[in-house]
Each structure stands twice: as C-alpha cells, then as structure tokens.
Amino acid sequence: MQILKDRIRKDGKIREGNVLKVDSFLNHQMDVSLFREIGKEFKRRFEGEEITKILTIEASGIGIACVVAEVFNVPVVFAKKTQTKNIAGDVYTTQVESYTHGRIYDIIVSREFLGPDDKVLLIDDFMANGKAMEGLIQIVKDSGAQLVGAGIVIEKGFQPGGDALRDQGVHLESLAIVESMDEKTGEIVFR
Amino acid sequence: MQILKDRIRKDGKIREGNVLKVDSFLNHQMDVSLFREIGKEFKRRFEGEEITKILTIEASGIGIACVVAEVFNVPVVFAKKTQTKNIAGDVYTTQVESYTHGRIYDIIVSREFLGPDDKVLLIDDFMANGKAMEGLIQIVKDSGAQLVGAGIVIEKGFQPGGDALRDQGVHLESLAIVESMDEKTGEIVFR
Numbered sequence: 398m399q400i401l402k403d404r405i406r407k408d409g410k411i412r413e414g415n416v417l418k419v420d421s422f423l424n425h426q427m428d429v430s431l432f433r434e435i436g437k438e439f440k441r442r443f444e445g446e447e448i449t450k451i452l453t454i455e456a457s458g459i460g461i462a463c464v465v466a467e468v469f470n471v472p473v474v475f476a477k478k479t480q481t482k483n484i485a486g487d488v489y490t491t492q493v494e495s496y497t498h499g500r501i502y503d504i505i506v507s508r509e510f511l512g513p514d515d516k517v518l519l520i521d522d523f524m525a526n527g528k529a530m531e532g533l534i535q536i537v538k539d540s541g542a543q544l545v546g547a548g549i550v551i552e553k554g555f556q557p558g559g560d561a562l563r564d565q566g567v568h569l570e571s572l573a574i575v576e577s578m579d580e581k582t583g584e585i586v587f588r
Numbered sequence: 589m590q591i592l593k594d595r596i597r598k599d600g601k602i603r604e605g606n607v608l609k610v611d612s613f614l615n616h617q618m619d620v621s622l623f624r625e626i627g628k629e630f631k632r633r634f635e636g637e638e639i640t641k642i643l644t645i646e647a648s649g650i651g652i653a654c655v656v657a658e659v660f661n662v663p664v665v666f667a668k669k670t671q672t673k674n675i676a677g678d679v680y681t682t683q684v685e686s687y688t689h690g691r692i693y694d695i696i697v698s699r700e701f702l703g704p705d706d707k708v709l710l711i712d713d714f715m716a717n718g719k720a721m722e723g724l725i726q727i728v729k730d731s732g733a734q735l736v737g738a739g740i741v742i743e744k745g746f747q748p749g750g751d752a753l754r755d756q757g758v759h760l761e762s763l764a765i766v767e768s769m770d771e772k773t774g775e776i777v778f779r
Binding site: 420421422425426427428429430432433455456457459460461462463464466467470472473474475477478506507509510 | 611612613616617618619620621623624646647648650651652653654655657658661663664665666668669697698700701
C-alpha cells in the first residue's frame with residue numbers, strides 16, 4: 398500500500414534494537430483518515446470473503462480495528478490483557494509473550510462474543526514475532542469460529558511472525574512489510 | 589441520546605457493586621455503527637467549537653475515540669497506562685486511580701503530540717468517579733493546550749465524577765446519565 402509506505406518513510410523513526418517508531422500516526426497519535434484508507438485496502442484484499450467479526454488485541458489494535466470494521470460493517474471484539482471484574486468468568490484465554498513489554502500476559506475474550514457461527518478477520522497494527530496473532534488464532538480455534546485471515550498494517554519481515562503464519566496457511570495480508578531498516582541512514586527497505 | 593439509552597436498557601446488565609456491563613456493544617464487543625451515531629451526536633453537541641485533537645485513554649476509550657474522530661476529522665491521541673520502550677522519555681505524565689481495576693497507575697502522553705496550539709476534546713466510554721478524566725485534564729493543562737470539553741458515552745450519575753467536572757466549569761456532554769439502577773428488577777433510570 399503505497400501511501401502507507403510513503404508515510405512510514407516520512408514519519409517513521411528507526412531506533413536502536415530494531416524498533417520502528419510510528420507513534421505519530423499509527424499507535425499513539427492516530428491518523429484516522431489514513432485508517433479509513435487502510436480499511437478500504439483490507440476490504441479489497443479480502444474481497445469475496447464472508448466476515449462476521451473483527452478480532453483484535455488491546456491497546457493499539459483497537460483504533461485501527463474499529464475504523465476497518467466500519468468499512469466491513471461488522472462488530473469488533475478486542476482481547477483484553479488482564480482479567481478485570483467487569484469480565485464474566487466464562488472466557489477463552491491463552492498466554493502471549495510481548496516483545497514490546499518483555500513479559501508474558503494472559504489474554505481473554507468473553508465466550509459470549511465469539512462462537513462457531515463467526516467468521517473472523519484478525520486485525521492488528523504491528524507484527525514482529527507474531528505472538529499476539531498466535532494467541533488470537535488460538536482463541537479463534539477454541540471458540541470454534543472460522544479464521545478467515547489476518548490483516549496487519551506493518552509487518553517486520555526480518556522477524557519470524559509473518560512467515561510462520563504464511564507457512565501455517567493463514568491468509569495474511571500485511572500492507573507494508575519492512576525487509577530491513579538502517580538506524581544510521583534512516584533507510585527503510587520494503588519487501 | 590435515545591438510541592443509546594434504548595440499547596443500554598436492552599443489552600446492559602446490572603451486576604453487584606453498581607457494575608453496569610455494556611460489554612456486548614461498548615467496551616469488549618464494539619458496535620461501530622452505534623459508535624458512528626455517537627460521533628454524530630457529539631459533533632452536534634460541540635457544534636461551533638474548534639477542535640484540533642481528540643484525547644482518550646487506553647484501552648476501551650480508543651475505539652469510540654477513533655470513530656468519533658472520523659466525524660470531527662481530527663487525529664486521536666491516547667494516553668498510555670505504562671511506559672514502554674516504544675515511548676520516548678519526553679512525556680506528560682500523571683497518576684490515575686482505577687475504579688475497575690482497584691489500583692493506581694501512571695498515564696503518559698508524548699509531548700510531541702500535544703501542545704499549546706491544540707484545542708482538545710476528551711472522549712471516553714464510561715465515567716464513574718472521573719479519575720481518568722481528571723488525569724487527562726491534568727495532561728491537557730501541562731501541555732498548554734486548550735480544553736474544549738469532554739464527551740462521555742455513559743456517565744454513572746450516582747457517582748461523583750460528572751458533577752465534579754461540571755462544578756469545575758468543564759463543558760461535559762454525557763450521552764446517557766444513569767441516575768440509578770436496580771440489580772433485582774433490572775430497572776435503569778436515566779437523568
């Protein structure tokens with residue numbers, strides 16, 4: 398998706414440890430008009446697929462998922478990272494290792510909102526090692542729902558998450574795949 | 589907002605300890621077509637106000653804020669609840685006490701995304717004691733931005749947050765104010 402790649406080149410910042418900061422438009426400040434274009438692009442890439450629900454994970458996936466869901470005209474469910482007293486006991490749950498936060502946490506989705514009748518599209522802003530996606534796929538399996546595919550805004554192609562999902566036969570659409578980036582020159586190469 | 593009140597009466601569940609569960613459409617599963625109507629209603633209620641940015645707080649505020657922001661045609665910034673390595677050191681920060689989680693946490697907003705030129709509308713899904721809103725207002729003050737007002741989807745009118753903000757002169761618009769609710773009969777009275 399060219400306008401996304403242009404935006405990453407313009408506003409993305411490369412930091413030590415293979416960190417790509419895109420927090421001026423994607424995951425801290427959020428450019429919702431770009432999100433709308435992203436939604437249309439996912440709609441085009443999953444054309445002809447029946448989708449009843451979008452599943453994402455808190456926190457930064459929620460905004461993009463909601464705007465994408467408007468284009469698909471379906472509800473969003475987001476997996477929560479800790480059990481709060483507002484969640485009933487009857488949940489799907491699995492563990493996810495966070496690259497960003499360097500720890501393992503539980504994610505939960507209420508059984509009420511995902512079941513065998515659902516055809517699910519996963520949406521997230523970022524994928525590196527793919528642990529969050531693996532957790533969401535586990536929850537889709539546990540619910541008996543059908544996994545239609547996964548839409549990722551930015552995939553770090555030099556980390557194993559994306560290719561692992563493709564090898565499993567998941568229909569993965571990443572709108573920008575970063576093949577390499579150079580902290581010193583600021584150069585970003587897309588796949 | 590009548591369709592919102594109708595939806596709360598239809599799908600809201602009252603639980604022990606003054607908990608109103610609206611997670612089937614507002615803050616776990618998210619009905620984005622309702623969010624769009626909510627966005628239009630906020631637009632009507634803040635008609636004539638100049639707004640350059642919407643500020644919310646993770647996690648459940650993000651979805652509603654993004655859809656509302658599409659109606660206002662402005663970016664969203666969300667306050668983060670913990671410091672991650674993807675956030676630069678240069679942040680506004682304050683402490684917030686969570687009613688839902690029963691603990692105190694730090695919230696942060698990067699200085700890059702909020703400053704004296706901004707005219708800010710706060711958006712959140714829920715308000716009870718108003719601690720999250722107080723934290724966001726503190727951050728707006730620290731940034732030198734102008735606080736235009738706050739838009740809340742559901743306010744618990746029997747808890748002090750909303751009236752405290754009104755007493756401070758904040759232009760607060762709550763689309764549904766729950767005056768009382770009865771766990772036994774399921775009855776909800778709106779202000």
